Amino acid sequence: MKTNPATAFPKFANRALFDTRPARRLRLRMALEEQQRSERAGRIKKLREESPFTQEAVADRVGVKLRTYQKWEEGGGITWVHLESLASLHDVEVQWIHRGEQRTSDPVELRELLDRVLDEQANLLAKLDAVLDEQRRQRQQRKNAPNPKVRGASRLP
Numbered sequence: 001m002k003t004n005p006a007t008a009f010p011k012f013a014n015r016a017l018f019d020t021r022p023a024r025r026l027r028l029r030m031a032l033e034e035q036q037r038s039e040r041a042g043r044i045k046k047l048r049e050e051s052p053f054t055q056e057a058v059a060d061r062v063g064v065k066l067r068t069y070q071k072w073e074e075g076g077g078i079t080w081v082h083l084e085s086l087a088s089l090h091d092v093e094v095q096w097i098h099r100g101e102q103r104t105s106d107p108v109e110l111r112e113l114l115d116r117v118l119d120e121q122a123n124l125l126a127k128l129d130a131v132l133d134e135q136r137r138q139r140q141q142r143k144n145a146p147n148p149k150v151r152g153a154s155r156l157p
Contacts, residue, residue: 034075036099041075043097047090048073061089 048058059069062085072078078086080094087094095101 037075037077039100040078040098041073043100044078044086045073047086047092047097051090053089058086058089062086 048055051058053061055069055073056066059066062069062082064082068076072082083094083097087097093101
């Protein structure tokens with residue numbers, strides 16, 4: 001069972017030590033890298049399934065052992081040299097395997113791609129703003145809440 005690295009903590013760890021801004025950034029980056037590995041693995045597998053080659057044949061043509069190729073299809077790391085070999089074998093761009101990007105020189109396609117990227121960026125910024133607003137709201141609520149450890153503090157019914 002896979003755990004989400006963005007929320008996972010070691011069992012022995014003190015959660016407060018891991019609940020800092022740099023730690024949250026690290027967990028987020030780890031989650032994004034895991035997602036990219038998974039997507040790349042899906043593209044590698046899709047290429048093989050759409051070709052007449054078996055895993056053994058692709059591994060042999062790229063120059064790696066079968067188990068290494070199987071790890072690539074499962075999300076394992078792949079070197080740039082092997083990415084280039086795989087791309088030339090399947091006649092696709094290296095960037096498509098690596099990041100799902102297609103190179104194009106058509107101005108209309110480039111404009112559409114830029115529009116999609118800007119829309120995605122705007123959506124991500126809106127989500128980030130919502131998260132930050134929620135965190136500020138929660139921080140303000142905690143700040144305004146009475147502290148029951150202080151003597152004489154009244155408890156709400």
